[in-house]
Amino acid sequence: MYKHAGAGWNIRPFETADAGPCLSIFRDSLKDMPWRMRNRGQYMILRRALGPRNAWVAEEPDAGIVGFLSLQPPQDYVDHLFVDRDWRFCGVARGLLEVARQQATGPLSLDVDAENLGARRAYEAMGWQVVASASATGKARQMRLVSP
Ligand SMILES: CC(C)(COP(=O)(O)OP(=O)(O)OC[C@H]1O[C@@H](n2cnc3c(N)ncnc32)[C@H](O)[C@@H]1OP(=O)(O)O)[C@@H](O)C(=O)NCCC(=O)NCCS
Incomplete structure (x- = not known):
């Protein structure tokens, strides 16, 4: 596929x-x-x-x-x-x-752990945007991202 x-x-x-x-x-x-x-x-x-x-x-x-x-x-x-x-x-x-x-x-979405700098850099390189900061997701230390 x-x-x-x-x-x-x-x-x-x-x-x-x-x-x-x-x-x-x-x-x-x-x-x-x-x-x-x-x-x-x-x-x-x-x-x-x-x-x-x-x-x-x-x-x-x-x-x-x-x-x-x-x-x-x-x-x-x-x-x-x-x-x-x-x-x-x-x-x-x-x-x-x-x-x-x-x-x-x-578009896809996901939550990434704030500490997970490698993954955050990868998503940034692929054009994903942060739509909610760690505190706003209600989940401790996670950020909500959406795909291009
Ligand atoms: C994050 C992860 C999934 C990336 O997988 P990958 O197969 O290495 O990513 P790709 O090779 O498809 O890379 C996509 C882009 O991100 C960039 N990238 C990937 N990892 C990166 C890192 N650690 N730092 C900076 N950039 C990174 C690549 O250079 C590429 O950008 P480019 O096309 O401009 O060169 C992988 O590192 C992983 O499995 N990490 C552990 C689990 C994890 O954190 N999962 C995410 C949970 S939300």
């Missing part, structure tokens, strides 16, 4: 067998987010979010799953976007967001 000609990965809908690799990427990414470590419910939330109609994975023939995104319809809210650390800066997040945008009825 989406192929990156140069990097060799493609994006397809999530399948049940992808849950393990997605969970591994999620768990590894959280190592860089000590502020989220105590949030045990986030694993259950991730499992519930991963389904064939509202989640997509980026897959590379040798490496396997290198990233995933889940989308909450009908709000077109991106509740997970995680890329394997070895595959960052290769356009995987941009590709996943492009696929999600094609499925959505309007």
